Amino acid sequence: MxxxxxxxxxxxxxxxxxxxxxxxxxxxxxxxxxxxxxxxxxxxxxxxxxxxxxxxxxxxxxxxxxxxxxxxxxxxxxxxxxxxxxxxxxxxxxxxIHIKPMSEYVLMCMLYFEKDMARYQSLKNKKQFDRSKLVGELTGLKMLLYGTGVIGQAIAKTLSQFNITICGVNTSGKTVPYFQETYTLEEAEKEIGNVDYVISLLPSTTNTRNFFSKAYLQKMKPGSIFISIGRGDVVDEQAVVELIQSKVLRGAAMDVFRQEPLPADSPLWECENLILTPHMSAKxxxxxxxxxxxxxxxxxxxxxxxxxxxxxxxxxxx
Missing domain, CATH: 3.40.50.720 (NAD(P)-binding Rossmann-like Domain)
Incomplete structure (x- = not known):
């Protein structure tokens, strides 16, 4: 039974x-x-x-x-x-079981930022037809993905067709399929300032909780994007908001949170240039x-x- x-x-x-x-x-x-x-x-x-x-x-x-x-x-x-x-x-x-929806989620977020969809939505709301600003492409971007297990590999495989330099982070730094480079957590701290996208797939363990602190996130490249789809308690959410508001980060996508449901008074709700989804990237x-x-x-x-x-x-x- x-x-x-x-x-x-x-x-x-x-x-x-x-x-x-x-x-x-x-x-x-x-x-x-x-x-x-x-x-x-x-x-x-x-x-x-x-x-x-x-x-x-x-x-x-x-x-x-x-x-x-x-x-x-x-x-x-x-x-x-x-x-x-x-x-x-x-x-x-x-x-x-999450590899397909989470791969599609990351791709969606990257296209959202590179194609400046927030701006287009704002123009739509204003009924303005403005073609004056060009958008970016995925080609030539560099990303650092923390977590190279089955989900990380699936994301890397999906993005590999877009001519993106994909680097992974794991505990040993061992080579993993679909990643051009892999780093240990210590090595990644030196590399984080050289990439356009940082993606957290980290699980919640005694070694990873609060890993993405404000001090750590500040090492990111100015104008880069942070995507959090692992576990919420590995990220300092207030730091993400502050770094976006100060223009250190161009934006972020947050799908997991320290407290779920996310409280109504969380500053994440009002933060511009931030994609916020209710822990649905895997569903x-x-x-x-x-x-x-x-x-x-x-x-x-x-x-x-x-x-x-x-x-x-x-x-x-x-």
Whole structure:
């Protein structure tokens, strides 16, 4: 038996899981609704956006026999990783399902700024037909992408056809497909002032939180663009606003935030030359279908048909 706690799971998804794995799936809207007898015997939990008694970090204390959590998100910062590691509970996530929408999102943001779409919208509102200012192109630009995993590689592959110099940043500086150069975090600090676009795909870990501080962001090239689509707590949001207002940055795109939903009093709402989206860069109409495909594959692997994918190393937090 499998329990799913995920509002976006549809009856068609449950039918597919049962049909392809032979497992019964019980769906609940919250952990509180799961009957105690089921909690006490449950071994497999399929979940996304869990909330345990309003706690910001999910704990799995109510499930003494839990052996595996399939998390329908790439980010796992809402989970008590230490508890999972201590109890030997396998954690798998939905890494890889975001590559198409996130690649398209980055491309959209870059075209928005290079084609000066904010100006055209302003002219439209004023009913002005003004062709006096030329726009840029993606050709010849240089970007620095922090995070060279499957999403980073997909973004780099998508952008490679536009004759952009694409550099990546990872912990080791090892060579990665689709990146012309790769740097360690230390090396990237010296390179950040030489690129036109800086893109954060960094996960939220003890080593990355507050990584893009004001002091760090100030090292960016004057007139460059910052795009944040990894995790919100790695970025100093106030610093982004100040650097745009002072013209150090030409603009930014923010899809993830330190607090979500973003508070109404956040200065990001009123900041010009800033694309603001509500943590949607990874989402599309195909999101849950792709999650279910991963889960079905892992259920089969757990029964001996192949190997489980997207298994999280809980000691590294990703």
């Amino acid at each position: 499998i329990v799913a706690v995920c509002e976006e799971v549809l009856p068609s998804h449950l039918e597919k899981i049962s049909r392809e794995t032979g497992e019964e799936v019980l769906l609940y809207s919250s952990v509180k609704e799961i009957p105690n007898p089921i909690k006490e015997s449950l071994e497999v939990l399929l979940a996304y956006g869990l909330s345990f008694d309003g706690r910001p970090i999910a704990t799995f204390e109510p499930f003494p026999k839990l052996r595996w959590v399939q998390w329908f998100s790439a980010g796992i910062d809402d989970l008590d990783i230490c508890e999972l590691a201590a109890r030997g509970i396998t954690l798998t996530n939905a890494s890889g 599309s109409i195909y999101y849950m279908d792709r999650c279910v495909d991963i889960f079905v594959k892992n259920v089969k692997a757990r029964k001996g048909d192949g190997e489980m994918i997207n298994v999280i190393n809980t000691s590294r937090e990703y």
